[in-house]
Amino acid sequence: MTAPLTPPHQPPPHDPDWPPPPPPMLGPAGDPITGAEVVQGVLVTLVSAVAGALLGVLWLNLAPRVLLISDGEGVYLRNSEGEAAIGSDGTFVLLALAFGAVAGLVVFLLRRKGGVPLVLGLAVGGVLGSLLAWGLGTYFGPARDVVAHAKAVGPNVAFEAPLELNLGAAAMLAWPLAATIVHLALTALFGPRDPEPEPWDQPKPYAPGPGPS
Template sequence: MTVPNTPAGSTPGPDPFAAPPHPSQQPSLPERTPLGPELRIGAIITAVGVLLGGVLGLLWLWLAPRIGYQVSGNRILYRDPEGEELIGAVGVFATLGLALGLVTALAAFLWTRARGGGIAVAVGLALGGLLGSLGGWQLGIRLGPTADLRAHALAVGDGGRFDGPLELSAHGALLVWPMTAMIALLALSATFGKREPDRPPYWAMPPQAPQPPQPPQSPQFPADRG
């Protein structure tokens, strides 16, 4: 039935007296991830990285080779002029950073695997690894021998020997930990990460019920205004 004074082919507007649609029939909006849990996870991972920086500093102090000096008269000489202690100290620091990067990435992945990870995990690993490397570097230097070679030489006297301070001659080693953690997290997420369930093939899907035939619509004629 056509509303009077309605041109043919036009669609009537919405009925203002119609009941609102049921909430179950309304399109659902995608749920937003709460910001609080994401920040908490990132802060925890960062804090763990900072704490492990102390472990890095102690291990570096214990394992890294040091330059040896000896006092001869009023001169301070190298015990081994061709030694490679500087390169060895950098290598030990980079190796420890590599190991800590792998450990922290694996632990963070296993902890957050059920929830699907998130950007907070990656940021926490990168920031925690960088801060841990900086903290371990400074801790190893401060706990090691003094950098004042003259004072140390006066303390041991003529003919005495002493070890020089720890030095990180290549500061790029500070990035080994965060970069290793990021690469390991990416590899773990791509290999063992949470995935959406695959859609079953078309032959395994249940058949759809046939749609009832629609009744033919009667043609609409313009209302007679006479």
């Protein structure tokens, strides 16, 4: 009489190696993601977010101004055919694209191997930096209370409208898209290559042995 066998889908009793450890996180090349790479990704996120303050200052000083005027009863555009409102969005997007491209280039030069944490850090940091730039530009720009501003300057006196982003979603994505595309392109073109696998040994020709005597 034989003893019952342990089912193949159940671990043997008192097995110290059960349950098995979870598989490590892997990068695109199959290498495990290390703690140092995660720290580098977080650092890229923080630096990118802080750099958004510089983007906000540049946007505040370079964006064209929209002029308003009041007749004492309402507030109107001084130049109804002007393109300053579109120029404000365009200035922000162009600056954000430049910041993203520079961020992707700098991260590649400092870390040519690349990795998932760095790409995520560029993307998340770009979004945070864009949000900070937008917040600083609108906060330190012209007053957002247009009615109160019109009453303060008086009728028939032109004053600046507050900075706004009419294409907010597109403007927020310009930086992270530029950063990730530039970084991934540079990594694909100039990053380190995986070593080529060694060729297999050629099979030796079959040599029949001596026949039966």
